[in-house]
Amino acid sequence: MTGRRLVVLSLAALLPLVVLYTEYVLGGGTGAPVVLFCGICLFALVITRMWVVLGMQRKMAIVDELTGLKARGVLLSHLDLECERAREQRHDVGVVLLDVDQFKLVVQIYGQPAGHEVLVELARRLTDLCGNAAVLGRIGDDTFAAVFPGYDRANLAHAGERMREVVEAEVFAVNDSDDARVTVSVGIASMFYDSTDPATLLRLAEQALRRAKSAGRNRVYTSAAQVERGFAPGVWAAR
Numbered sequence: 534m535t536g537r538r539l540v541v542l543s544l545a546a547l548l549p550l551v552v553l554y555t556e557y558v559l560g561g562g563t564g565a566p567v568v569l570f571c572g573i574c575l576f577a578l579v580i581t582r583m584w585v586v587l588g589m590q591r592k593m594a595i596v597d598e599l600t601g602l603k604a605r606g607v608l609l610s611h612l613d614l615e616c617e618r619a620r621e622q623r624h625d626v627g628v629v630l631l632d633v634d635q636f637k638l639v640v641q642i643y644g645q646p647a648g649h650e651v652l653v654e655l656a657r658r659l660t661d662l663c664g665n666a667a668v669l670g671r672i673g674d675d676t677f678a679a680v681f682p683g684y685d686r687a688n689l690a691h692a693g694e695r696m697r698e699v700v701e702a703e704v705f706a707v708n709d710s711d712d713a714r715v716t717v718s719v720g721i722a723s724m725f726y727d728s729t730d731p732a733t734l735l736r737l738a739e740q741a742l743r744r745a746k747s748a749g750r751n752r753v754y755t756s757a758a759q760v761e762r763g764f765a766p767g768v769w770a771a772r
Contacts, residue, residue, distance in 0.1 A: 539583055546576050597671040599649060600656035608670030608678055609731070615668075615682050616731045619724055627689035627723040628738045629667075629679040631659075631696060634716045634750040636675040647707035648675075651715055654706075658699050667692070678738075686723040686755065693719045693753040701751065716751035718742055727756045 550572045597604050603611065612628065619626040633639070633655065640648040652675065659669055659677065667679040679696070681689055697719050704712040720742025728734045737756040745754040 539580070542583075543576075543580055546579070550576070600653055600671050602656050602660075602677070603668060603670035605670060605672040608668065608672060608680065609735070611668050611670075612680050612735065613731045615680055616724055616729065616734070619682070620729060624683050625685045625723055625725045627681045627684040627686070627692075627721060628734055629681065629689065629693045629696065630672075630720045630735075630738045630742045631677045631679075631700075631717045632673075632742055632746065633675040634718055634746075639713055639715065643707050643711055643713055647711070647713065650707045651705050651713060655700060655715070655717075659696060662696060662699050663692075678735075684723070686721075686726045689721050689723050690753065690755060693721045697751065697753055718745035718750050719753040720745055720755075721753065722756045 553572070595604055595607050596602070612626075615626045633651065636648065636651075639651060652671075655677070656669070656671070659679070663669060663679060666684075667681045669677065669679050672678045679692075681692060684692060697717055700715060700717045705715050707713050720738045720740070722728070722734050722738040722741060724734055727737045741754040741756050745752050748754070
């Protein structure tokens with residue numbers, strides 16, 4: 534559904550009413566005003582409902598319905614924009630990918646509603662931590678992404694580690710009475726160190742995320758190495 538199609542549909546729906554009114558003016562049946570009134574009311578209800586549906590579709594394309602973060606397509610478009618801006622202004626930009634460790638197990642133990650609660654709370658923690666420093670989005674069932682404009686690889690590694698710590702620090706309250714301990718694996722990649730192409734940048738971050746998963750989960754990996762825990766901001770070391 535698009536706005537143009539909705540306008541065409543509206544005109545088509547109004548045409549019978551216009552014809553009826555014309556016949557009435559030219560001396561048609563006396564029941565025409567009642568029919569016209571009912572037809573206009575029905576037309577208004579249907580078109581209003583369709584405009585609401587159109588607005589919901591557009592909103593769903595922009596915002597993830599569950600978490601309120603950016604939808605995948607919007608986040609990827611933002612990454613393209615930031616990479617282009619970074620090349621023009623000669624500053625770095627980084628991508629952080631987070632995946633909930635053993636999310637399917639969490640759902641099996643606590644149920645699907647509890648899984649949704651975990652994702653919503655995770656989104657809230659990430660939003661509180663990152664503030665305006667990053668654009669956050671949900672790009673998969675239990676995968677989140679953050680675009681950090683102006684972050685070089687060292688600062689990006691620090692940001693990824695802080696995000697991991699925030700998730701691990703406190704249990705997640707689910708089902709009103711249960712506590713679920715949740716961790717995330719993190720993969721990062723920076724534009725000037727890894728690639729100036731947004732698609733390649735995202736792919737390298739995904740590869741780093743898979744290595745973090747394979748290494749035992751609950752850790753941060755760059756495109757080349759693991760990030761040391763407990764390092765000072767701006768400092769990272771490879772193993």
